[in-house]
Amino acid sequence: MKTSNYFTAPIYYVNDSPHIGHVFSTLLADIGARTALLEGHEKFLLTGTDEHSAKVIESAQARGMPVEAWAQRNADAFRQTFKYFNIDFDDFIRTSEPRHESSVRARIEQLMATGDVYLGEYSGWYDAGQEEYVSEAKAKQYDFKSPFNKKPLVQRTEKNYFFRLSRYQDVLLALLENGEFKIHPASRTAEVVARVRDGLSDIPISRHSSESWGITVPGNASHVVYVWVDALFNYLTVIDTDERRHLWPATLQVVGKDILWFHAVIWPAMLLALKQIEGNQWLELPRNILAHGFWIREGEKMSKSMGNFVGISDLQRYCNDFGVDGTRFFLASAGPVGASDADFAHTRFIESYNANLANTVGNCFNRVVGMINLYFEGVVPPKAANTTSFAEEILQLSLSTREKGRAFQYDKMIASALSIFRSIDQYVNLTEPYILIKQPENLEQVGNILHDCLEALRQGALALWPVMPTSMAELLQSLGCLTEGELPSYDFGRPVTGGYRIKETRVMFPRYQEAQ
Ligand code: MSP
Secondary structure, eight states, X not given: OOOEEEEEEEEEETTSOOBHHHHHHHHHHHHHHHHHHHTTOEEEEEEEEEOOOHHHHHHHHHTTOOHHHHHHHHHHHHHHHHHHTTOOOSEEEEXXXXXXXXXXXXXXHHHHHTTSEEEEEEEEEEETXXXXXXXXXXXXXXXXXXXXXXXXXXXXXXXXXXXXXXXXXXXXXXXXXXTSSEEESHHHHHHHHHHHHTOOOOEEOEEEOSOSOSOEETTEEEEEEOHHHHHHTHHHHTTOSTTTGGGOSOSEEEEEGGGXXXXXXXXXXXXXXXXXXXXXXXXXXXXXEEEEOOEEETTBOOOTTXXXXXXXXXXXXXHHHHHHHHHHHHHHHHSOOSSSOEEEOHHHHHHHIIIIIIIIIXXXXXXXXXXXXXXXXXXXXXXXXXXXXXXXXXXXXXXXXXXXXXXXXHHHHHHHHHHHHHHHHHHHHHHOHHHHTTSGGGHHHHHHHHHHHHHHHHHHHHHHTTTSHHHHHHHHHHTTSOOTTOOOOTTTOOOOOTTOBOOOOOOOSOOOOOOO
């Protein structure tokens, strides 16, 4: 059955230009959305920019620019970056848009009506860089310094609107424990559960502000909605229309481990609060949250002060040498998809490219197509009458690849897809069509072997399509299994057919030799 699937990436602060971390979060969401397409479902992918942050005002001021112009410039940079990386987003939200402002205000009003948002006073330790309050216990544990930028935490007292987070502790805990609300990888669920068990206090969700940058609290224009609460509502703003409401609940919300708390606790609690209101019954919790790890660079943590971020221009250099697809492949296959961090090291990139793309995917394709050209003048030989054990093995690998994709384990999905190509190579080595062909009476047998190999190549190309959409579509097209502009599909795709003349392609993934 065709289902609707809503994938979200975080929305990014526009205080600076994008870097690898932003591309990575968004790429994972794109791979998820494309995996759903491949399974024959409908997908909707959202990303955008988070603009009402104090950091944005500060960085605009530092450049002597009006905040709107600075935000606009960076929002454009994010949008272009995601286009460049072939991220197929269906909408791009900027939190400074009027549609978002009215959506946030309406939701806050609803929460005021239920008493889930109330006026109170707050004193506590504040991490200005992260724009978040830190509990007394945590502040002590961090030695009163931000765990993120090591700057001192500051004591703040404010009259604030609060969200009654404490009210949702038990429900949330139950939903996390019974698996109705899932956080991946599983180790992250345990982490969140442990923290929720420690107890949830109500949280301030507004700040007193003379700035006009931000969304004002309904009924009190001297307060703006806390940037995190403003930001979380973006996921609803975009789909709260008659045409799109069916997309909720989100299939998968991709976030980095640093912002998991907001997505695994505050966000679902706000949804639980909203859902009690007449007309809001559709506001279920998102089905899944994926919290990925962090990229480090050549063994070092990336930071502003070190000035060692892998920026977009760095990534573009890799794209020039290895293609956007080659770069997407490295990020997704060698990146911090699960709980651990991962190193963006130049040698790792080259090794992974040569081993997986040049020697496995590219080589396998060239080898099989090369034999078709030599022995069959480029025309696909007919399919054998019987299914071979090799075809059966490929089918199993393809099924297990799909399973990994549906479990949001994209690194494992890629590893499993690569094993399809490896199996083809092994099968060729084992059956030796290049030796068999020396006896003319073996022509039919060789044809059968190569037909199976081509069909296996198609399965491999489908499996890697979410990660490398351009080159895998090219590969499928050259085999006659996809027409231009058509979407690939696992179940309704066109198998390789005898008699089809294979189209020439560019050399896919040539081996990379480092210049001395
Ligand atoms: N605006 C908030 C998110 C609001 S979502 C409702 C925010 N923005 S951000 O610009 O700081 O970017 C956050 C995303 O970038 C997170 O998913 C974060 O994990 C990711 N990354 C930032 N640095 C990263 C690495 N070094 N490695 C991988 N991803 C990291 O937080």
